[in-house]
Amino acid sequence: MRANPRLLTGLNKYWIRFFCLAVYSTMYVRDHSRPQLYKAMQISPTDYDKKVLHITNEITKQVFPITLNLDDPRFYECMNQMLALFQKMDVYKAKGGLWSKIMVPVMGARVGVVFARAFFLPVHNHELPRNVRLAPSW
Numbered sequence: 697m698r699a700n701p702r703l704l705t706g707l708n709k710y711w712i713r714f715f716c717l718a719v720y721s722t723m724y725v726r727d728h729s730r731p732q733l734y735k736a737m738q739i740s741p742t743d744y745d746k747k748v749l750h751i752t753n754e755i756t757k758q759v760f761p762i763t764l765n766l767d768d769p770r771f772y773e774c775m776n777q778m779l780a781l782f783q784k785m786d787v788y789k790a791k792g793g794l795w796s797k798i799m800v801p802v803m804g805a806r807v808g809v810v811f812a813r814a815f816f817l818p819v820h821n822h823e824l825p826r827n828v829r830l831a832p833s834w
Contacts, residue, residue, distance in 0.1 A: 774814035
């Protein structure tokens with residue numbers, strides 16, 4: 697991307713935002729869908745995700761000119777809403793039947809609305825570091 701800085705400007709910033717949000721929200725939902733793992737490790741999936749997302753955001757600063765605002769409480773509200781909707785989808789899928797076939801896409805659409813709300817939360821803009829060598833952030 698450094699070879700073609702145009703990829704980091706203009707409308708491409710929206711793709712960067714989409715990419716980061718898709719990765720972060722997928723991780724959040726998947727990590728919370730494995731409670732036994734985190735119980736065995738004696739850690740909270742929420743605390744773990746918050747720490748990993750902050751580290752990931754620091755790494756992202758080395759590559760992208762924007763980072764998601766993880767300090768905005770609305771960000772985690774959206775993550776929790778998407779998690780709850782996916783959990784409802786799982787219940788409907790397990791039940792089966794006509795009503796479930798209707799409700800699964802409805803839940804999916806609701807996830808899309810929450811994702812869009814998270815997408816339009818303010819982000820942090822910053823300059824890329826001059827040193828192109830990626831450095832660990834932890």
